[in-house]
Amino acid sequence: MTEVTMNVNGRKVTRSVRGNELLVEFLREQLRLTGTHVGCDTSQCGACCVHVNGELVKACTMFAAEADGAEVATIEGQANADGSLNVIQQAFQDYHGLQCGFCTPGMVMSAASLLKDNPKPTEEEIRHHLQGNICRCTGYHNIVRAIMAASGQETPAVAAE
Amino acid sequence: MPKDHGIGASSKRREDVRFLTGTGNYTDDINVYGQAYVAFVRSDVAHGRIKSVDTAEAAAMPGVLRVFTGSDFEGVGSIPCGWQVTDRHGEPMKEPAHPVLAHGKVRHVGDPIAAVVAETLQEARDAAEAVMADIEELPAVVDMKAAVASSDTLVHDDIGTNLCYDWGFVEDNREAVDKAISEAAHVTTLELVNNRLVANPMEPRVAVGSYEAAGDMSTLYTTSQNPHVIRLLMGAFVLGIPEHKLRVVAPDVGGGFGTKIFHYAEEAFCTFAARALKRPVKWTSTRSEAFMSDAHGRDHVTKIELALDKDHNFTALRTETYANMGAYLSTFAPSVPTWLHGTLMAGNYKTPLIYVNVKAVFTNTVPVDAYRGAGRPEATFQLERVVDKAARELGVDPIELRRKNFITEFPYATPVAVEYDTGDYNATMDKLIEIADLANFETRRKESEGRGKLRGLGINSYIEACGIAPSNLVGQLGARAGLYESATVRVNATGSISVMTGSHSHGQGHETAFPQVVAEMLGIPEDMVEIVHGDTANTPMGMGTYGSRSLAVGGSAMVRATEKIINKAKKIAAHLLEASEADIELKDGAFSVAGTDKSVAWGDVTLAAYVPHNYPLEDIEPGLEETAFYDPSNFTYPSGAYCCEVEVDPDTGKVDVVAFAAADDFGNVVNPMIVEGQVHGGVAQGIGQALLENCAYDETGQLLSASYMDYAMPRADNVPMVTVDHSCQTPCTHNPLGVKGCGEAGAIGSPPAVINAVIDALQSGGHTHVTHIDMPATPNRVWAAMQG
Amino acid sequence: MYAFEIERPTSVADAVSALSADEAQPLGGGQTLIPTLKQRLAMPSKLVSLAGIEEMKYVRRDGDVLVIGGGTTHGRIAREAAEHFPGLAALAGKIGDPAVRNRGTIGGSIANNDPSACYPSAAMACGATIVTNSREIAADDYFQGMFTTALEEGEIVTEVRFPIPEKSAYMKFEQIASRFPLVGVFVAKFSDRVGVGVTGASNDGVFRWTEAEEALAGNFSADALSGVTAPPASDMIADLHGTAEYRAHLIPVMTRRGVAAAA
Structure with a gap:
């Protein structure tokens, strides 16, 4: 066991971890932050996306020990200080960018990292950026629209609206 | 002006807040104090005889509580099948046993042989590796036609054949169909594969069993679309636990698409082991495990023949299908290629004579069962592909050929035993032509050509059947369950409402859409209505969510229960207003006496029901809670027309979907935003089936x-924005909401549109020899087809 | 995963020393190794994470050579190489997905030599030098077939030096599921030669398509390839996603496109 200290969603935590303990296991099991999900075991679905030192990573493909000393941000820390949904979260609700909700935390974290680097992405850039986040429900249509809306852009027109 | 509340409003989803803040409660988020963990030992061969399973070393490893094998389940029931199909000769289907843990033989890669329960997951997995299973590998049957022909390699030795059933529908039509085809002016024939798929909801399956010995009470938390069905199947048929001693909870469920309908061995195992060990027992599937233990979908091989007269009227249709059951019969597997497939073969067309033959086959593969659409995508794909091929052979416009044969008068009784209540197939086709801007397709094709791409246009119609019903009919067809739905509307003293429903939401937005209905009926704000679902302990017996049935059946139950509430509330209001009940009107959340200004608010009536001081106790009971069970008199029949435009790279065979449009008729629509989201998602899955997804086995049965x-899931850059329209509405005539269901349409209507577009692109590019490409139309397959 | 300890050295020297332990294994970004560990296909006693070694993280230009530290992530290479060597930056920017690019490193990719890894094609086409804690190895000598390299036990890729071409492009034709290259071709035009590195296709791992290199050396245009026969299908990988013939067919297609797109 190794002792690690990290700052998770602004809270300093120190815990013992196993060598083979994944960051996602640490978050879910030790910190009970169950918003970060596990949807695959080959590092492809992106349901486990979190930010480590400001960068998007898959928490299922990084060991907790490697995050020693890091700043970690998860979905649980994304809402505004007053508890209201942040601009990306709100756009996902407004544009129906989620259905079952399982991929959603990873999608929101992924979208946040995109908009940090690219505040006005095109539809193509959004789709390219999301290639590591699989959603089985939405067909991505409304996820793309939500991210465009969150970035203050017009959303692609859709019939029957 | 769109509505901003009630039926027809795009109310934002209230469930989103918890999902967006990471505070959902999925099954894997549930930990029961003192729980132990399961690791299954799964077969790595497709077919073999279990000579011995040595658990001694594993049992002695750190943290191991117990190692279970098939022999621990002697005397325990078989995983049941919920539908018995009767074959062409009147004989029941072959129904082999399906043990919780394999006994005697393993029959597919992933078949569980043993299960280790240990203090930690790490310990369970370590010990699982130490279980020594001595398995004599046997030849495997993978190809369906070979399986049927084989008499020496049998998946189940005791039933003496790999043929589960040979079904003919309608058997009495057979000779007339043969005759019509032999005499036809033109017959178009197509042999095709409907590729095996894996549903892949993003949340893998999880089961947590617990047991409270003092009360002899078992609880199962599971990733299910229908907790009551699981309680019934597992309690009554496998473990022998009566309903009142078994609670099944399906909390937030991360997508289902059919694959979470079924009762799985892991659920029974965790419940059984928790009782045996008096410890909670948890199993969380890895994705790798999911691929070899979740029921797969589709996997049909079909020959279809369409006969036309000289005027291009469809005169007869004949199909022969091999349908893969896999190694065991999953819960509803037998119904999928039969009653959910054969009954849809008329499609949108007035073909007078139809004969469908289906041979269901056991193979050494994972069981196959319903996946989004379940039988209807298979029917639609073959029909819409053969119609398209016929149009090409005859040199006629594929839309005009369809229109010529469309059913235009309703109700319409098809030759395959169903009666369409309403529809307007020309209207959805007209709408499609408009929203897909078909008038300018040639301009777009030239633009694509300028970039070196072959552009193709694919069109199709579809019809489906949702809300399978009525129960007495489906019982005659072999269903071993009713197909009603339930709702309890509990009006609380202050007027707020809890609706307990047997439907289950795993992405469909019931918590938002259902209150829209109840609130509209009562004229109260939607936020006064809460939906309770997913727990057998606090919902009435209901059949759950699949087959696009929730609103049409579950919603109708809710309407019926709410009507009962209104009737009783009117009696209370009449008493309070000292008026005749017949004169009481409910509007905008208040009861008034017709023709007067006398009224009483909703909340005053509900309070009176629970504080019955001024109350007609001699006439009616206190309280305001009603339950209804709704059993529909017929299926509902959503329909529509879809259009896909693709670009094919002639050098590589890569297909890009560049435009997609869907014009659907869902009848009335409660929440347009949610309905459109269902279509987007269904279309993406259909594009996935057509171009990407392929569950493949090698000849030895290795997955x-x-x-x-290796299993390609649609990602954000594989699919385009989808233009959707649901303004063509022919309301269902037999349910109170006039709704038809929208959950599966996208996955049913889109695969033929995509493949029709690919064929069109290749043909327009000069590859006129290419008349069909099997799904998924991968770059390699398209390139190979172009080579001839 | 089996149980193991994890160590996080902060210098190359400490990492080399840690790797001298029995059954110790280096961990780069882990984007390939961790999924492998999950399948219990590897059983290290100890993982030596290289992620904490700052001295292995850099992208810098040294004359006509782009020098990249072995611990540099794909994402950083995509950003920082763009100005000097756009072809390589574009290659890095197409690996995996954004999250994978933030963890996966060039050293890890080069050390693993997956037959479908992207970087080896560029290393071969450019005649890169693989630098380890103990020596320098020419790309032609380094890559020795599927998952096989010249690396010794415990040896770490500390740096990769890419001669910067005048023009280059990477053309990746993706396997539809994993999105690894079914065929990836890196074309690099130097003043005196052309390099064509092919990944994803061959049973022998990454290779240089020398016939194309020769044809392009005299005439760097897609037309120059018209008389060149494609590498034989008999050498190519055949799997669920592509036949050997299909892979062989794609090599000239991707090469022509690379030549046309080179910048």
Whole structure:
């Protein structure tokens, strides 16, 4: 066991971890932050996306020990200080960018990292950026629209609206 | 002006807040104090005789509580099948046993042989590796036609054949169909494969069993679309636990698409082991495990023949299908290629004579069962592909050929035993032509050509059947369950409402859409209505969510229960207003006496029901809670027309979907935003089936596509924005909401549109020899087809 | 995963020393190794994470050579190489997905030599030098077939030096599920030669398509390839996603496109 200290969603935590303990296991099991999900075991679905030192990573493909000393941000820390949904979260609700909700935390974290680097992405850039986040429900249509809306852009027109 | 509340409003989803803040409660988020963990030992061969399973070393490893094998389940029931099909000769289907843990033989890669329960997951997995299973590998049957022909390699030795059933529908039509085809002016024939798929909801399956010995009470938390069905199947048929001693909870469920309908061995195992060990027992599937233990979908091989007269009227249709059951009969597997497939073969067309033959086959593969659409995508794909091929052979416009044969008068009784209540197939086709801007397709094709791409246009119609019903009919067809739905509307003293429903939401937005209905009926704000679902302990017996049935059946139950509430509330209001009940009107959340200004608010009536001081106790009971069970008199029949435009790279065979439009008729629509989202998602899955997804086995029964490294899921850059329209509405005539269901349409209507477009692109590019490409139309397959 | 300890050295020297332990294994970004560990296909006693070694993280230009530290992530290479060597930056920017690019490193990719890894094609086409804690190895000598390299036990890729071409492009034709290259071709035009590195296709791992290199050396245009026969299908990988013939067919297609797109 190794002792690690990290700052998770602004809270300093120190815990013992196993060598083979994944960051996602640490978050879910030790910190009970169950918003970060596990949807695959080959590092492809992106349901486990979190930010480590400001960068998007898959928490299922990084060991907790490697995050020693890091700043970690998860979905649980994304809402505004007053508890209201942040601009990306709100756009996902407004544009129906989620259905079952399982991929959603990873999608929101992924979208946040995109908009940090690219505040006005095109539809193509959004789709390219999301290639590591699989959603089985939405067909991505409304996820793309939500991210465009969150970035203050017009959303692609859709019939029957 | 769109409505901003009630039926027809795009109310934002209230469930989103918890999902967006990471505070959902999925099954894997549930930990029961003192729980132990399961690791299954799964077969790595497709077929073999279990000579011995040595658990001694594993049992002695650190943290191991117990190692279970098939022999621990002697005397325990078989995983049941919920539908018995009767074959052409009147004989029941072959129904082999399906033990919780394999006994005697393993029959597919992934078949569980043993299960280790240990203090930690790490310990369970370590010990699982130490279980020594001595398995004599046997030849495997993978190809369906070979399986049927084989008499020496049998998946189940005791039933003496790999043929589960040979079904003919309608058997009495057979000779007339044969005659019509032999005499036809033109017959178009197509042999095709409906590719095996893996549903892949993003949340893998999880089961947590617990047991409270003092009360002899078992609880199962599970990733299910229908907790009551699981309680019934597992309690009554496998473990022998009566309903009142078994609670099944399906909390937030991360997508289902059919694959979470079924009762799985892991659920029974965790419940059984928790009782045996008096410890909670948890199993969380890895994705790799999911690929070899979740029921797969589709996997049909079909020959279809369409006969036309000289005027291009369809005169007869004949199909022969091999349908893969896999190694065991999953819960509803037998119904999928039969009653959910054969009954849809008329499609949108007035073909007078139809004969469908289906041979269901056991193979050494994972069981196959319903996946989004379940039988209807298979029917639609073959029909819409053969119609398209016929149009090409005859040199006629594929839309005009369809229109010529469309059913235009309703109700319409098809020759395959169903009666369409309403529809307007020309209207959805007209709408499609408009929203897909078909008038300018040639301009777009030239623009694509300028970039070196072959552009193709694919069109199709579809019809489906949702809300399978009525129960007495489906019982005659072999269903071993009713197909009603339930709702309890509990009006609380202050007027707020809890609706307990047997439907289950795993992405469909019931918590938002259902209150829209109840609130509209009562004229109260939607936020006064809460939906309770997913727990057998606090919902009435209901059949759950699949087959696009929730609103049409579950919603109708809710309407019926709410009507009862209104009737009783009117009696209370009449008493309070000292008026005749017949004169009481409910409007905008208040009861008034017709023709007067006398009224009483909703909340005053509900309070009176629970504080019955001024109350007609001699006439009616206190309280305001009603339950209804709704059993529909017929299926509902959503329909529509879809259009896909693709670009094919002639050098590589890569297909890009560049435009997609869907014009659907869902009848009335409660929440347009949610309905459109269902279509977007269904279309993406259909595009996935058409171009990407392929669950493949090699000839020895090894699963080749066993992870996302080899099973291609649609990603954001594989699919376009989808233009959707649901303004063509022919309301269902037999349910109170006039709704038809929208959950599966996208996955049913889109695969033929995509493949029709690919064929069109290749033909327009000069590859006129290419008349069909099997799904998925991967770059390699398209390139190979172009080579001839 | 089996149980193991994890160590996080902060210098190359400490990492080399840690790797001298029995059954110790280096961990780069882990984007390939961790999924492998999950399948219990590897059983290290100890993982030596290289992620904490700052001295292995850099992208810098040294004359006509782009020098990249072995611990540099794909994402950083995509950003920082763009100005000097756009072809390589574009290659890095197409690996995996954004999250994978933030963890996966060039050293890890080069050390693993997956037959479908992207970087080896560029290393071969450019005649890169693989630098380890103990020596320098020419790309032609380094890559020795599927998952096989010249690396010794415990040896770490500390740096990769890419001669910067005048023009280059990477053309990746993706396997539809994993999105690894079914065929990836890196074309690099130097003043005196052309390099064509092919990944994903061959049973022998990454290779240089020398016939194309020769044809392009005299005439760097897609037309120059018209008389060149494609590498034989008999050498190519055949799997669920592509036949050997299909892979062989794609090599000239991707090469022509690379030549046309080179910048």
